[in-house]
Every structure is written in C-alpha cells, then in structure tokens.
Amino acid sequence: MPTDRQDDALTTLMLPFANGLLDWPEAGGALFLRARDGWPLHRQPLPGLVCEQGFRPEAKALAHSGLALREEGEAADRRFPLVMLLPPRQRAESRALMARAVAATAPGGRVLACVPNNEGARSAEDDLKHLVGKVSSLSKHKCRVFWSAPLEGGVDADLLARWRDLDAPRPVLDGRFHSRPGVFAWDRVDTASALLVEHLPADLRGRAADLGAGFGYLSHALLGRCAGISALDVFEAEARALALARRNLADARVPVGFHWHDVTEGLPGRYDVVVSNPPFHGQGRGDRPDIGRRFIQAAAQALEPGGRLWMVANRHLPYEDVLDAAFGEVRVHAQRDGFKVIEGTRARGGGRPR
Known part of the structure; x- marks a missing residue:
C-alpha cells in the first residue's frame, strides 16, 4: 500500500512521464537510487522498476508497497535504460550518487533527477550537465526535475571517476x-x-x-x-x-x-x-x-x-x-x-x- 504523504520531490520527479515528455522504457527496467515510496510511483505501471534505499524506514515502506529492492552495490554491473535519483543535499555525496547513476545507465539511456529548489536544485542540474552535456528540465512544486539526453558517449570520464570517489570512506x-x-x-x-x-x-x-x-x-x-x-x-x-x-x-x-x-x-x-x-x-x-x-x-x-x-x-x-x-x-x-x-x-x- 503506497504512502499518501505529500512528497513534492517525488511528484515532480515523475512529472515528465505524466506529461508525456518522457516514456517509461519498454524493456530493461529502471533503477531508482535513494528511492522513496509514494502515490506517484503507483499512478501508472512501471515495469522493471528496481529501487535502492539505505534508510530503513524508507526501505520498509518501499518493500511494503511491493516494490523491488536491492542493496547498494548489488548487481553493480547491470545497466539500465533509465536511472532515477533523488540526490541528497550534501554536495559531495550528491555528486558521487550522480556519477554512480551515470555509470549505471545503459548506452542510449537517460538519467533523471529531482531536487527541491531550496536544497540546491540549480547546482545539482549543473552538476549533471558537467557529467553528460545536454540536460532538459522542468520546475514545479518548488522543485526542479532534470534529465539527460540519451547517453551515446559524451560523458566526461575523468570527472565521472573523480566524483564516484567523493563519498568513499x-x-x-x-x-x-x-x-x-x-x-x-x-x-x-x-x-x-x-x-x-x-x-x-x-x-x-x-x-x-x-x-x-x-x-x-x-x-x-x-x-x-x-x-x-x-x-x-x-x-x-x-x-x-x-x-x-x-x-x-x-x-x-x-x-x-x-x-x-x-x-x-x-x-x-x-x-x-x-x-x-x-x-x-x-x-x-x-x-x-x-x-x-x-x-x-x-x-x-x-x-x-x-x-x-x-x-x-x-x-x-x-x-x-x-x-x-x-x-x-x-x-x-x-x-x-x-x-x-x-x-x-x-x-x-x-x-x-x-
């Protein structure tokens, strides 16, 4: 049973699908990093969705709703046609997560992220641009959702490697x-x-x-x-x-x-x-x-x-x-x-x- 709480970031994250700006991948599924449960994930079928969440209350809510969960690092070699994320506000951690999202995206796939405006949305969008180049965006509910063009090369490999290590112990x-x-x-x-x-x-x-x-x-x-x-x-x-x-x-x-x-x-x-x-x-x-x-x-x-x-x-x-x-x-x-x-x-x- 999905939670009915108001989650503006999650709602805005899913807007490109609700508005027809993006299509859910027909095959290959999607990975959702730092996933949170909520009604926007249950508004339409999302076949192949795999969630990752290390915060116990949120992980339990996702499992209770019947969503597939994996641990961080599990099946690390798998690539997805869509990787979604809700970046945290800590900048180094956010950049590391964004780099991991890009690395987990299959050729031709997209990265999709959303950040509240008061938690550094524009800076996070700029970070994705630095990694992958062209990015589209949409603002609503005091949040900003932004996504890459299909990734067919053009990723800054050196920056990707540096950012992936930013939150290493x-x-x-x-x-x-x-x-x-x-x-x-x-x-x-x-x-x-x-x-x-x-x-x-x-x-x-x-x-x-x-x-x-x-x-x-x-x-x-x-x-x-x-x-x-x-x-x-x-x-x-x-x-x-x-x-x-x-x-x-x-x-x-x-x-x-x-x-x-x-x-x-x-x-x-x-x-x-x-x-x-x-x-x-x-x-x-x-x-x-x-x-x-x-x-x-x-x-x-x-x-x-x-x-x-x-x-x-x-x-x-x-x-x-x-x-x-x-x-x-x-x-x-x-x-x-x-x-x-x-x-x-x-x-x-x-x-x-x-």
Whole structure:
C-alpha cells in the first residue's frame, strides 16, 4: 500500500512521464537510487522498476508497497535504460550518487533527477550537465526535475571517476575513525555528542545499546570510559552509517551487535544502559521531536528496572513529559551550547512503561 504523504520531490520527479515528455522504457527496467515510496510511483505501471534505499524506514515502506529492492552495490554491473535519483543535499555525496547513476545507465539511456529548489536544485542540474552535456528540465512544486539526453558517449570520464570517489570512506578525527560525506557530522565530533561524552559517568555497566549510533563515536567513547560495559548493541537506520560503525568498532573489547533498525519501532533486546543522541529531523529540514520522543519511549521499554538512559538533546525540544512518564527519576546534568544532557533511571519494580 503506497504512502499518501505529500512528497513534492517525488511528484515532480515523475512529472515528465505524466506529461508525456518522457516514456517509461519498454524493456530493461529502471533503477531508482535513494528511492522513496509514494502515490506517484503507483499512478501508472512501471515495469522493471528496481529501487535502492539505505534508510530503513524508507526501505520498509518501499518493500511494503511491493516494490523491488536491492542493496547498494548489488548487481553493480547491470545497466539500465533509465536511472532515477533523488540526490541528497550534501554536495559531495550528491555528486558521487550522480556519477554512480551515470555509470549505471545503459548506452542510449537517460538519467533523471529531482531536487527541491531550496536544497540546491540549480547546482545539482549543473552538476549533471558537467557529467553528460545536454540536460532538459522542468520546475514545479518548488522543485526542479532534470534529465539527460540519451547517453551515446559524451560523458566526461575523468570527472565521472573523480566524483564516484567523493563519498568513499576515509580517515577522520586524526585517523581515529572512518567516515564519509552524508553521514551526520561526518568529519567531526558534533557538539551535542561531545557534551554527552563529557558527562558520561564511568560507573555504567552491563548490557548497553546506542540508539542512532551514526559512525560509532558515542559507542566508542562509552566502551572507552566504562569498563563495566559487557556487551553493546548498535542501532542505526542509515545503512551507510552502520557500515562505518561496524568498521570503527571492529576492535571493540566486548561483543558488539550491529542492527539496521528503525528505533521508533522499539528495540528487540533488554539493556542495563542506553545512550543516545537522537535525531530530531527526518529526511527534511523541519524539527521532528516525535522521533526523539519515540527514542525515549523505546529506551524505557527496553531498560531493565534500575537501568539508565543517558541522552543529549536540543534544549528547546519538548521531551520532559515523555521522560517523566517513562522514568522513575530524571535529572538534567548539563546545559550548554544549546543542548542538555539528561539521565533517566527506570524505577525498580513495577511493570514496563508504555
């Protein structure tokens, strides 16, 4: 069942087919990079459509609608007569994805992309022009959809090779970690996580979970500071980030489980400690405090009696009511640089919070 949410970028991406400017390929199918589900994908038959999406909630929505999914890099030698993409706003990541789209296009095929105007639509269109030459475009719904002429040569091979490597994993933070563009705070320690680590007590012990772990900085700090942690589960909805966390925690002193998982759906295990710097945006720009609230609820439901949540959040986000409802004791340990460090302790005895 397709989602009925309004997705202007997806709607605009499919306009050239709805308007008769482009025809869906009769054979060979199409590849959709960073695909999202929505009614525009179900308005007309799209035979042979294959989707790729590394963000767990979006991947689940695509699968739930019956659309074919593949993992990044799967069947990498296959070429398609049409490759569609919704480029991310991070420029290096966007260029790398665009280069991969061009490389996955069969001779005579097209690349089709759409970007919201306020996320660099004209720059993204210019990037495709640099790679392939002639590009056509259409603007609607405050978005810009643009597509190549049939690719019969003329691709800038040197630029293509350079751009494909722009989001490759690389050492960051003096070589202590590996990261890549597009991952949250990919080349630095974000201020919120640094504040949380500064205040983490050394006496945390038992089974631990890191919710929304990114490339693994907070997990690494937890294991380094708290000798009593005996096992760790890492939860991350973005597959690209989870792969980095797996690499960065490969030499961890305790068993580590890595889970491509949407924390808002709850947690599968029981823990003595949960740490988190929960996201407060979805894939758009607006605040989504509901995500952080669900992280808090999921943590409370998974913690053993007496278990402790240590989290950091923007000071303005309204989490106090859900924290008070889920935990027997709540303390704010620090407020600085627009963030707050909070500890919640599960009450001993009684049932699990709802």
